[in-house]
Amino acid sequence: MAVNSLRRAIVIALPAAALAQSEGVLELHVVARRFRFDPETLRVRAGVPVLLRLTSPEVPMGFNLPDFGVRTDIVPGKEAQLRFTPQRTGQFTFLCDVFCGNGHENMSGTLEVHG
Amino acid sequence: MTELDRRQFLQLAAFGGAVFSSALPGVARAAADDFYFVQLSDTHWGFEGPENPDAHGTLPKAIAAVNALAEQPDFVIFTGDLTHTTEDGRERRRRLAEFQQQARALKVREVRYIPGEHDAALDQGKAFSEFFGPTHYVFDHRGVHFIVLDNVSDPAAKLGDAQLAWLQADLQGQPRDARIVVFAHRPLFDLYPQWDWATRDGAQALELLQAQTNVVVFYGHIHQENHHMTGAIAHHSAKSLIFPLPAPGSQPKRTPVAWDPSQPYRGLGFREVEAEPDTPRYVLSELPVTRG
Ligand SMILES: [Cu+2]
Numbered sequence: 109m110a111v112n113s114l115r116r117a118i119v120i121a122l123p124a125a126a127l128a129q130s131e132g133v134l135e136l137h138v139v140a141r142r143f144r145f146d147p148e149t150l151r152v153r154a155g156v157p158v159l160l161r162l163t164s165p166e167v168p169m170g171f172n173l174p175d176f177g178v179r180t181d182i183v184p185g186k187e188a189q190l191r192f193t194p195q196r197t198g199q200f201t202f203l204c205d206v207f208c209g210n211g212h213e214n215m216s217g218t219l220e221v222h223g
Numbered sequence: 224m225t226e227l228d229r230r231q232f233l234q235l236a237a238f239g240g241a242v243f244s245s246a247l248p249g250v251a252r253a254a255a256d257d258f259y260f261v262q263l264s265d266t267h268w269g270f271e272g273p274e275n276p277d278a279h280g281t282l283p284k285a286i287a288a289v290n291a292l293a294e295q296p297d298f299v300i301f302t303g304d305l306t307h308t309t310e311d312g313r314e315r316r317r318r319l320a321e322f323q324q325q326a327r328a329l330k331v332r333e334v335r336y337i338p339g340e341h342d343a344a345l346d347q348g349k350a351f352s353e354f355f356g357p358t359h360y361v362f363d364h365r366g367v368h369f370i371v372l373d374n375v376s377d378p379a380a381k382l383g384d385a386q387l388a389w390l391q392a393d394l395q396g397q398p399r400d401a402r403i404v405v406f407a408h409r410p411l412f413d414l415y416p417q418w419d420w421a422t423r424d425g426a427q428a429l430e431l432l433q434a435q436t437n438v439v440v441f442y443g444h445i446h447q448e449n450h451h452m453t454g455a456i457a458h459h460s461a462k463s464l465i466f467p468l469p470a471p472g473s474q475p476k477r478t479p480v481a482w483d484p485s486q487p488y489r490g491l492g493f494r495e496v497e498a499e500p501d502t503p504r505y506v507l508s509e510l511p512v513t514r515g
Binding site: 168170172174175181199200201203205206207208209210212213216218 | 307308309310340344345375378379380413416417418419423475476477
């Protein structure tokens, strides 16, 4: 536990480029399309830092993972990044929280955190 | 006057042709500022799908049900998602026009509207305003101050700093114990953010409202009844007139409740809100679209 939180503190302090290279960081690419996330299921490990690299090819979107208190806007033409370390196992919903058109309500996915 | 009193009165009135101020035995006499309004919500005009095979008929039925009330409300308010989303601005205006035409069948003279994200988020409320005027506003009725908030025209579900400043200025002009009723489309508190049932900066609005002692909020968006307290403020969501949604977090996905042919219109309906004259009490009555 103490090791994990120490690692988390270090990871957060690192710039993105260093992060992607650093060991033990899970880097995942997510594309926010109208009207689904690709992929819709993200599998991660508890205690392992995650770097999400998010793009939206069409219109502004949001990525919100309320259970972990992380969210970002995703603007077309610009990669958004989210860093967090899940400490709880289970299935957690992430969703688009920027109204993006007819189908917005279906735009959600699942973060699976394994032990 | 309690709900029971009014019901008793309406029954008596129906049989005896009595007027409100008559001294009926056992029935309290209504004070001058006793009144009630009707909330309809989430009509999604333009929606098509198996979730409601009578998508075109439900709103007219609800309007007929309101018109058939024994005593007409002081006003009717539609709390958003009047129309279903379309990317096409012309089609959006066509749906708003059709919706407006339907609403004109209401006998009540005073009808008020607020936008939902389906009406307003793709064009920041432009088309809605062409038909129904400002997306946030205040009005006063029989000693109650009504505040309509817009947490949908910003696609990120924000009230925004300008509207929050406007709210603050409005509240500063009110006594601390003023009777205040707030209407919004989305919940102002974090009901279930996993299904986007929240307002990004709703906590800031609630902080302003908490300084008042006598506030109640009515909203829509979640297509079901829900009652929740934040501090001393009660929040009441309304049923929809298109399809019900599941209880917050009760299933993995926010898929609509399926239409049940054996119980058509189940879970749909509208609400009467009776404002009592001397106490900050509101009596809520949920009414079905049709009495089956
Ligand atoms: Cu979206």
